[in-house]
Amino acid sequence: MLNFDFYNPTQILFGQGQIAAIAKQIPASARVLLVYGGGSIKQNGVYDEVLAALADFTVTEFAGIEPNPSYETLMRAIAQVKAEKIDFLLAVGGGSVIDGTKFIAAGALLEEDPWTILEKRGNNIVAAMPFGAVLTLPATGSEMNSGGVVTRKSTHEKFSFMSRKCFPKFAVLDPSKTYSLPTRQVGNGVVDAFAHVMEQYMTYPVGAKVQDRFAEGLLLTLIEEGPQALANPDDYDVRANVMWCATLALNGLIGAGVPQDWATHMIGHELTALHNLDHAQTLAIVLPSMLRVRKEGKRAKLLQFAERVWNLSGGDEDTRIEAAITRTEEFFEQMGVKTRLGDYGLGAKDLDGILSALEAHRMVKLGEQRDVTLDVSRKVLEMSL
Amino acid sequence: MLNFDFYNPTQILFGQGQIAAIAKQIPASARVLLVYGGGSIKQNGVYDEVLAALADFTVTEFAGIEPNPSYETLMRAIAQVKAEKIDFLLAVGGGSVIDGTKFIAAGALLEEDPWTILEKRGNNIVAAMPFGAVLTLPATGSEMNSGGVVTRKSTHEKFSFMSRKCFPKFAVLDPSKTYSLPTRQVGNGVVDAFAHVMEQYMTYPVGAKVQDRFAEGLLLTLIEEGPQALANPDDYDVRANVMWCATLALNGLIGAGVPQDWATHMIGHELTALHNLDHAQTLAIVLPSMLRVRKEGKRAKLLQFAERVWNLSGGDEDTRIEAAITRTEEFFEQMGVKTRLGDYGLGAKDLDGILSALEAHRMVKLGEQRDVTLDVSRKVLEMSL
Numbered sequence: 023m024l025n026f027d028f029y030n031p032t033q034i035l036f037g038q039g040q041i042a043a044i045a046k047q048i049p050a051s052a053r054v055l056l057v058y059g060g061g062s063i064k065q066n067g068v069y070d071e072v073l074a075a076l077a078d079f080t081v082t083e084f085a086g087i088e089p090n091p092s093y094e095t096l097m098r099a100i101a102q103v104k105a106e107k108i109d110f111l112l113a114v115g116g117g118s119v120i121d122g123t124k125f126i127a128a129g130a131l132l133e134e135d136p137w138t139i140l141e142k143r144g145n146n147i148v149a150a151m152p153f154g155a156v157l158t159l160p161a162t163g164s165e166m167n168s169g170g171v172v173t174r175k176s177t178h179e180k181f182s183f184m185s186r187k188c189f190p191k192f193a194v195l196d197p198s199k200t201y202s203l204p205t206r207q208v209g210n211g212v213v214d215a216f217a218h219v220m221e222q223y224m225t226y227p228v229g230a231k232v233q234d235r236f237a238e239g240l241l242l243t244l245i246e247e248g249p250q251a252l253a254n255p256d257d258y259d260v261r262a263n264v265m266w267c268a269t270l271a272l273n274g275l276i277g278a279g280v281p282q283d284w285a286t287h288m289i290g291h292e293l294t295a296l297h298n299l300d301h302a303q304t305l306a307i308v309l310p311s312m313l314r315v316r317k318e319g320k321r322a323k324l325l326q327f328a329e330r331v332w333n334l335s336g337g338d339e340d341t342r343i344e345a346a347i348t349r350t351e352e353f354f355e356q357m358g359v360k361t362r363l364g365d366y367g368l369g370a371k372d373l374d375g376i377l378s379a380l381e382a383h384r385m386v387k388l389g390e391q392r393d394v395t396l397d398v399s400r401k402v403l404e405m406s407l
Numbered sequence: 408m409l410n411f412d413f414y415n416p417t418q419i420l421f422g423q424g425q426i427a428a429i430a431k432q433i434p435a436s437a438r439v440l441l442v443y444g445g446g447s448i449k450q451n452g453v454y455d456e457v458l459a460a461l462a463d464f465t466v467t468e469f470a471g472i473e474p475n476p477s478y479e480t481l482m483r484a485i486a487q488v489k490a491e492k493i494d495f496l497l498a499v500g501g502g503s504v505i506d507g508t509k510f511i512a513a514g515a516l517l518e519e520d521p522w523t524i525l526e527k528r529g530n531n532i533v534a535a536m537p538f539g540a541v542l543t544l545p546a547t548g549s550e551m552n553s554g555g556v557v558t559r560k561s562t563h564e565k566f567s568f569m570s571r572k573c574f575p576k577f578a579v580l581d582p583s584k585t586y587s588l589p590t591r592q593v594g595n596g597v598v599d600a601f602a603h604v605m606e607q608y609m610t611y612p613v614g615a616k617v618q619d620r621f622a623e624g625l626l627l628t629l630i631e632e633g634p635q636a637l638a639n640p641d642d643y644d645v646r647a648n649v650m651w652c653a654t655l656a657l658n659g660l661i662g663a664g665v666p667q668d669w670a671t672h673m674i675g676h677e678l679t680a681l682h683n684l685d686h687a688q689t690l691a692i693v694l695p696s697m698l699r700v701r702k703e704g705k706r707a708k709l710l711q712f713a714e715r716v717w718n719l720s721g722g723d724e725d726t727r728i729e730a731a732i733t734r735t736e737e738f739f740e741q742m743g744v745k746t747r748l749g750d751y752g753l754g755a756k757d758l759d760g761i762l763s764a765l766e767a768h769r770m771v772k773l774g775e776q777r778d779v780t781l782d783v784s785r786k787v788l789e790m791s792l
Contacts, residue, residue: 023644023648025422026419027419027421030416031414033414034412034413034414035412036412036413037409037410037664040410043412228644229647229648231632232625232651235627235628236621239623242620246616262408262615263615266408267617
């Protein structure tokens with residue numbers, strides 16, 4: 023096991039009816055800015071429940087955080103925070119809203135241009151405003167971690183940042199609020215969570231038995247419950263399991279003490295920035311080819327994955343490995359997320375642009391062994407055509 | 408899944424060499440009281456490493472925290488804290504030292520007699536001094552939770568308390584510091600962690616798939632690594648897995664959103680208070696009989712335990728359940744912890760005293776269904792003779 027430093031102070035209020043509990047978590051005299059995206063929270067009752075819970079606070083709103091939240095939008099929110107002397111932020115939505123709120127929380131207290139947060143990957147954050155989250159879309163895990171991803175539209179750049187100042191004070195996870203999610207978002211969320219686990223699990227063995235078994239437990243649960251969430255949208259326990267899986271997939275726990283990959287995510291970010299694909303779509307395209315291209319370096323864990331997650335024990339090693347990757351691909355397709363560049367109208371003509379973007383962003387030695395060069399990334403993308 | 412409120416802000420510094428990192432975690436001007444037990448930390452190098460790490464702080468010491476820390480001893484520590492104007496506590500040792508330090512931290516700031524912390528189960532704690540922990544004995548999980556157990560020698564009472572004010576700020580877990588532990592403490596620690604998982608896992612199903620798989624992952628790892636820790640005391644990864652298992656067995660995560668039992672612990676506490684058995688010995692005695700006596704209420708989870716943890720799928724249900732309980736018993740014995748009251752010189756003549764103590768402490772409706780009456784506890788103890 024590798025050495026690690028694990029810290030996660032976010033309080034999780036999980037279950038039906040927990041939105042009502044947020045008032046106790048916010049300082050009594052706080053001036054609260056409600057940060058949200060489009061109108062879905064007004065249709066599923068979350069908006070009304072949140073306002074009812076905040077009846078005793080001064081509340082203003084910032085709507086319009088888009089999927090893949092943009093620097094441009096978030097800078098307008100920071101201006102509002104300053105103008106209205108806001109001292110507590112409440113993110114209501116999915117990962118994009120929560121990521122955006124983290125950027126607002128840190129950017130509002132920064133002396134320099136908040137874009138530097140992305141240039142410096144969060145290392146220049148010295149303080150952040152306190153904020154909470156009401157999660158409506160299980161996917162990114164942002165509700166219980168300290169990272170975020172922000173896109174600058176003007177330059178087609180999508181960067182991540184992380185800072186221990188950026189943990190939500192609390193997050194409300196009410197599975198019943200996910201019943202009304204569109205099918206596409208349910209599928210995307212399950213694929214996103216699955217890929218998060220894989221980035222931390224599918225590397226090489228370091229004898230970390232607990233982390234491996236926790237990761238496998240999340241993968242098995244996503245495989246069982248993901249299709250159920252599509253088939254029976256109102257099943258509370260199914261939604262609860264998917265929601266808790268997505269949070270635990272990226273709260274730091276399964277990644278503590280093990281190598282981590284993240285090459286799939288880095289290539290995926292370029293695909294979203296250049297071609298506006300959903301984040302989960304990019305992961306479904308890149309991950310299977312990434313595993314095939316890097317089979318040798320990941321052989322031991324791929325065999326473990328085949329046996330423990332897909333229950334594949336017959337045949338030779340390469341057969342089992344290929345079967346496990348194929349099953350993974352089929353699972354993504356079953357969740358309604360297509361796994362080929364061609365499914366999204368992209369082709370060989372687009373690869374140079376993606377590779378140029380990776381090079382421009384210095385993404386030239388990716389992965390747990392730093393051996394995913396541009397040549398390897400090209401092979402991965404070619405295999406995903 | 409049941410609703411839950413999960414919160415755990417303890418920072419974990421895990422791995423060889425991490426003791427050196429504690430200086431950065433303690434406020435620069437702090438007056439630190441080092442709290443420890445007997446002399447083992449002076450023999451295994453931990454004491455010297457801690458003092459070296461604290462070279463820039465004002466440090467005094469309180470030694471002599473005993474196994475099953477006593478109210479009487481801890482009150483002397485509280486007097487020292489006040490006399491020396493201590494403002495940070497550092498527990499160096501196992502669960503007893505850390506539990507004791509939590510009591511000191513809360514008791515030193517309490518207006519009323521600190522014994523009320525135990526009478527009121529921690530509900531009267533409004534503040535606690537900040538404290539950290541350097542763990543030397545993986546077992547109780549105290550290093551990453553907010554609970555403690557304290558014994559009043561004068562009245563033979565052993566009570567637990569819990570408060571969100573009582574999380575360690577940080578805990579150092581260096582597996583290499585456990586190489587020199589006596590066999591008995593290694594065995595006790597593994598049994599203790601195993602029993603902690605069982606108290607949260609072995610109840611009835613509520614559709615909480617992640618919690619179940621995490622619990623099973625811990626049990627499987629303890630079963631694999633526990634005997635290895637006895638056979639190869641200097642294997643770093645084995646010690647690391649045992650250590651991280653013990654912490655995760657009782658940090659609140661696997662118990663969030665599921666029913667919990669704890670009847671075994673409550674009976675065990677009386678055995679320790681009256682007859683001075685090691686905590687893990689009492690669990691090894693009580694748990695197997697507890698499962699047999701309450702087989703019907705726990706049937707579904709016992710079958711899941713038999714299949715997923717002990718890989719038992721043949722035969723009828725009752726055969727599989729009995730086999731799983733027997734394997735559990737054999738595992739405790741393999742870890743060097745005897746499973747019968749008679750092994751410790753106790754017999755039928757002692758049962759009335761134990762049951763009277765349970766009654767005096769109002770432990771008359773224990774377990775996840777509140778159906779462990781004194782009659783049930785008597786049956787359990789009779790089966791453990």
